Amino acid sequence: xxxxxxxxxxxxxxxxxxxxxxxxTEMWERFSYYGMRAILTLYLVEKTTGDxxxxxxxxxxxxxxxxxxxxxxxxxxxxxxxxxxxxxGQKKTVLLGGILLVIGHGILAVEEIWAFYSGLLLIILxxxxxxxxxxxxxxxxxKEGDIRRDKGFTIFYIGxxxxxxxxxxxxxxxxxxIGWHYGFGLAGVGMLLGLLVYYFGQKYLVxxxxxxxxxxxDAGASFGNLFSNLFKAPLQLGIFLVLMAxxxxxxxxxxxxxxxxxxxxxxxVAFMMMVYQDLTSKIMKDRYVVMLLSFLLxxxxxxxxxxxxGLMNIYASEKTDRVxxxxxxxxxxxxxxxxxxxxxxxxxxxxxxxxxGFWAKRRLKGKEASSLFKMAIGVMIMGLGFVxxxxxxxxxxxxxxxxxxWLVLAYLFHTIGELCSSPVALSFITKLxxxxxASLMMGVYFAATGLGNKLxxxxxxxxxxxxxxxxxxxxxxxxxxxxxxVLLSLKPxxxxxxxxxxxxxxxxxxxxxxxxxxxINN
Numbered sequence: 001x002x003x004x005x006x007x008x009x010x011x012x013x014x015x016x017x018x019x020x021x022x023x024x025t026e027m028w029e030r031f032s033y034y035g036m037r038a039i040l041t042l043y044l045v046e047k048t049t050g051d052x053x054x055x056x057x058x059x060x061x062x063x064x065x066x067x068x069x070x071x072x073x074x075x076x077x078x079x080x081x082x083x084x085x086x087x088x089g090q091k092k093t094v095l096l097g098g099i100l101l102v103i104g105h106g107i108l109a110v111e112e113i114w115a116f117y118s119g120l121l122l123i124i125l126x127x128x129x130x131x132x133x134x135x136x137x138x139x140x141x142x143k144e145g146d147i148r149r150d151k152g153f154t155i156f157y158i159g160x161x162x163x164x165x166x167x168x169x170x171x172x173x174x175x176x177x178i179g180w181h182y183g184f185g186l187a188g189v190g191m192l193l194g195l196l197v198y199y200f201g202q203k204y205l206v207x208x209x210x211x212x213x214x215x216x217x218d219a220g221a222s223f224g225n226l227f228s229n230l231f232k233a234p235l236q237l238g239i240f241l242v243l244m245a246x247x248x249x250x251x252x253x254x255x256x257x258x259x260x261x262x263x264x265x266x267x268x269v270a271f272m273m274m275v276y277q278d279l280t281s282k283i284m285k286d287r288y289v290v291m292l293l294s295f296l297l298x299x300x301x302x303x304x305x306x307x308x309x310g311l312m313n314i315y316a317s318e319k320t321d322r323v324x325x326x327x328x329x330x331x332x333x334x335x336x337x338x339x340x341x342x343x344x345x346x347x348x349x350x351x352x353x354x355x356x357g358f359w360a361k362r363r364l365k366g367k368e369a370s371s372l373f374k375m376a377i378g379v380m381i382m383g384l385g386f387v388x389x390x391x392x393x394x395x396x397x398x399x400x401x402x403x404x405x406w407l408v409l410a411y412l413f414h415t416i417g418e419l420c421s422s423p424v425a426l427s428f429i430t431k432l433x434x435x436x437x438a439s440l441m442m443g444v445y446f447a448a449t450g451l452g453n454k455l456x457x458x459x460x461x462x463x464x465x466x467x468x469x470x471x472x473x474x475x476x477x478x479x480x481x482x483x484x485x486v487l488l489s490l491k492p493x494x495x496x497x498x499x500x501x502x503x504x505x506x507x508x509x510x511x512x513x514x515x516x517x518x519x520i521n522n
Contacts, residue, residue, distance in 0.1 A: 010204065015141075015148065015151075015152055015155065016141045016142075016204070017204040018137075018141050018201070018204040018205045018207075018208060019138065019141055019152050019155060019156065020204075021197065021198065021201030021204050021205060022134055022137060022138055022141075022156060022159075022198075022205075023155065023156055023158075023159035024159065024194065024197045024201075025094070025098075025134060025194045025195075025197050025198040025201070026134055026156065026159050026160050026163070026194070027159040027160065027162050027163035027194065028163055028190045028191055028192075028193045028194025028195075028197065029098070029101065029127075029130060029131075029134075029163070029191060029194045030159075030160045030161070030163035030164050030167070031163035031164070031166055031167040031171075031187065031190035031191070031194070032101060032105055032163075032167070032187040032188060032190045032191035032194070033073075033123075033127065033167075033187075034163065034164035034167045034168060034171075034341070034345070035167035035168070035170070035171030035172070035175075035183065035186065035187035035190065036105070036108075036123065036171075036184065036187050037070070037309045037341070038167065038168045038171055038172040038175070038309070038313075038338040038341050039171060039172060039175035039176065039180060039183050039184075039338060040066060040069070040309070041062045041063065041066050041309065041310055041313050041314055042054070042175070042176065042313065042314070042317055042337060042338065043055065043175065043180040044057045044061070044062035044065060044066075045057055045058070045059060045062045045314065046180070052176070052177070052178075052179055052180060054180060058464075059314055059463075059464060060461050060464045062310075062314070063310045063311065063314070063457050063460035063461045063463075064457060064461055066309065066310045066457050066460070067310070067453060067454045067455075067456060067457015067458060067460070067461070068257070068454065068457065069120055069124070070306060070309070070450065070453035070454070070456070070457070071450040071451060071453045071454035071457070072124045072450065073123065073124050073127045073128070073131075073450065073453075074127070074128075074131070074446040074447055074448075074449045074450025074451075074453060075128075075264070075446075075447045075450040075451070076124050076125060076127065076128025076129075076450075077127075077128050077131055077132040077442070077443040077444075077445075077446030077447055077450070078128075078268065078440070078443040078444060078446075078447050079128060079443070080093060080097065080128040080129045080130070080131070080132050080133060080443055081132050081133065081136075081440045081441075081442055081443030081444075082440060082443070083096075083129065084132075084133045084136075085436075085437075085438075085440060087211075088211060089209055089210050089211030090133035090134075090136055090137050090140075090208070090209035090210075091133075091137070091202070091205060091208070091209030091210060092209075092211070093129050093130075093133045094129065094130050094133050094134050094137070094198065094209070095195075095198065095199065096129050097125075097126045097127065097128070097129030097130030097131070097133070098126070098130055098191065098194060098195040098198060099126075099195065100122050100123075100125050100126030100129060101122070101123060101126035101127065101130065101188075101191045101195075102188055102191050102192050102195055103122055103126075104118075104119045104120070104121070104122030104123040104125075104126055104188075105119065105123065105184060105185065105187050105188025105191055106119075106185065106188045107119040107122065108120075108123075108181065108184035108185070108187075108188070109181050109182070109184050109185030109188065110181070111181050119184070131446055132442040132443045132445070132446050133209070133442070135156075135426050135442055136209075136430065136438055136442045137205065137208045137209045138152060138153060138156050138426075139153075139426075139427065139429075139430030139438075140207070140208035140209065140430075141207075141208055149427055149430070149431075150356065150359075150360070150423070150424065150427050151356055151360070153423045153424075153426050153427045154352055154353065154355075154356040154419075154423050156423070157348070157352065157419075157422065157423040157426075158348060158349055158352045158353070161344070161345035161346075161348035161349055161352070162345065162349060163190070163345075164341075164342070164344070164345035165342045165345030165346050165349060167187065167190065168338055168339060168341040168342035168345065169339060169342050170186065171183045171186050171187050171190075171338075172336055172337075172338025172339055172341070172342070173330070173331065173336055173338070173339075174186055175338065176336050176337070176338055177331070177336070226271060226274040226275065226278060227270065227271070227274070229274055229277070229278075230270055230273075230274055233273075233274070233277060236270065236273040236274065236277070239269070239270075239273065240266060240269070240270040240273075243262070243265075243266035243269060243270075244263065244266050246262065246266075247259055247262035247263040247265075247266050248263070250262055251263065261454075268444070268447065272292065272444070275288070275434075275437060275440075276288055276289070279434060283498045284434055286496040286497070286498060287432040287496065287497055287498060287500060288432070288433075288434065289496060290372075290432060290493055290496045290497050291428070291429060291432040291433060291441065293493065294371075294372065294375065294425065294428060294429075295444065295445065295448040296448075297372075297375045297376065297379060297421070297425070297486065298425055298445065298448040298449055298452060299448050299449075299451050299452045299455065300379060300452070300478075300479060300482050301375075301378065301379050301382060301417075301418075301421055301422070301452060301479075302448075302449050302451075302452025302453055302455075302456065303451075303452040303453075303455030303456050303459065304379075304382060304383060304386065304456070304475045304479050305382055305414055305417075305418065305452075305456070306452060306453045306456035306457075307386075307456055307459065307460060307475070308341055308344060308411070308414070309341065310456055310457060310460040311456075311459070311460035311463055311468065311471065312340075312389070312407070312410070313337065313338070313340075313341065314460075315389075315392075315468060316337040316340045316407055317337035319392075319396050319401060319402060319468075320337075320340075320392070320401065320402055320403075320404055320406075320407060321401040321402065321403060321404065322334050322335040322336075322337065322404060335404065340404075340407050340408075340411065343407070343408060343411040343412070343415075344411050344414060344415050344418070347411065347412055347415035347416075348415055348418065348419060351415065351416065351419060352419060355416065355419040355420060356419070356423075359374060359420075359424075368490075370490070370494055370497075370501055371424045371425070371427065371428035371431075371501060372428075372486065372490060372493055372494065373487070373490060374420045374421065374424045375420070375421045375424055375425055375428070375486075376483045376486040376487050376490070377417075377420050377421075377483070377487075378416075378417040378418065378419070378420030378421025378422070378424075379417065379421060379479050379482065379483040379486075380417070380479065380480050380483035380484070381413055381416050381417035381420060382413060382414050382416075382417025382418060382421070382479065383417070383475060383476050383478070383479025383480050383483065384413055384417075384476065384480065385409070385410045385411070385412070385413025385414045385417065386410065386472045386473075386475045386476040386479075387476055388406045388407075388409040388410040388413070389406065389407075389410050389468070389472040390469060390472045390473050390476065391406055392406035392407065392410075393467075393468045393469035393472060394469065396468075397469070425445065426445070429441055429442055429445050430442075431500045431501065432497065432500055459471055459475070
């Protein structure tokens with residue numbers, strides 16, 4: 001293959017300009033997603049009569065769909081990663097995802113039940129194509145060992161939450177007060193803006209997101225070969241067959257939906273086992289194990305955190321005293337329930353660089369600041385935020401309603417925990433993942449996020465019987481204990497990373513390297 005020109009990356013405020021293209025792309029994508037998230041459960045539980053009718057579902061039915069939807073949105077990141085690795089490259093897959101999202105949100109604006117389900121399906125597919133690959137592209141903007149990588153992901157994360165903040169206020173208000181389907185359509189307008197930013201910013205993304213050469217793809221992950229090799233590995237095959245037998249039993253005798261989920265997870269586990277066997281370096285094998293263990297932190301974190309769009313959202317609507325002693329323009333003296341979801345994004349914008357700076361200074365002083373340490377601390381802080389929801393539930397039991405400040409304090413702790421954990425987890429995956437499985441591993445990370453979302457839905461559903469107080473208290477206890485176990489296991493886990501984070505330093509020149517082959521991509 002002919003040698004292709006290496007294009008230096010233009011810098012802006014100490015980071016590649018491509019970071020800001022991806023920043024605004026993801027900002028508008030998150031505007032559309034979090035706008036949808038803000039009003040989905042409220043639309044489902046709203047009565048079918050009145051000026052702004054919903055579907056009239058019960059809280060349990062609403063939280064069940066919410067759990068499935070938010071899980072599938074992220075689980076689809078696995079096929080999205082495969083498409084990028086094998087067929088289109090990350091850059092074109094992100095573009096395809098953006099197009100699907102625009103169409104999906106547009107269909108949701110139609111007031112028909114077929115449009116509702118069709119729009120959800122297209123959004124699930126679109127996020128699966130876009131989400132893992134745009135995050136992988138952010139990591140590709142930086143050389144290995146560049147300490148700016150974590151800062152870059154934090155800046156990127158602020159973009160995510162700027163979109164989330166605006167959407168919770170704007171889409172939430174429009175959905176609650178003007179019309180649910182107007183809110184769904186407005187979310188699609190945001191995604192269209194993100195798609196345009198991404199399309200016209202391609203010149204700043206020359207070095208990242210390109211489809212690998214045929215030789216590199218052949219040397220990379222061959223899923224057919226991996227699965228065929230499963231039949232040559234007795235232990236892995238035995239584990240897979242046991243998981244499949246359980247999944248099929250569940251499918252036939254219990255729930256077809258959960259059965260399908262278990263079948264899918266059985267296949268994913270099989271692939272993960274065979275990826276491990278395919279790695280030839282002990283260092284990569286050890287790092288791979290640590291990465292898989294970090295996914296458990298991800299599942300636990302999001303299983304608790306995603307109560308925001310489900311149980312906490314309904315709690316804010318039905319059991320929180322949202323009446324102010326004064327009136328605000330347009331909304332009067334009652335705060336829309338969806339606006340509480342904007343607090344998380346607002347706090348991230350306020351505290352994002354502060355938290356990132358704290359960890360950077362701590363690392364430069366030689367103190368413990370590894371990714372696993374930050375993720376565990378984040379889970380613990382986030383879990384402690386549910387203490388305030390326990391107090392809110394106790395107040396509701398006593399007075400028939402609870403004060404708004406409990407929700408504000410809960411979201412503050414959730415946000416600090418998220419800033420310690422989530423952007424760091426994104427960066428951590430790009431440090432540990434084998435290069436030829438980069439998009440797939442990012443897809444598995446988002447699938448773990450999806451499983452956390454489904455866990456959040458299941459916990460929310462159980463509140464109908466156990467009560468919010470029991471659920472909030474259980475989440476607090478479990479997350480704190482789980483994080484404590486990780487912290488106690490930190491030293492052996494860090495040894496298995498083989499110094500992946502030990503030699504990070506500031507790098508200002510980002511040139512003469514390529515992620516993929518632009519000759520193939522263009």
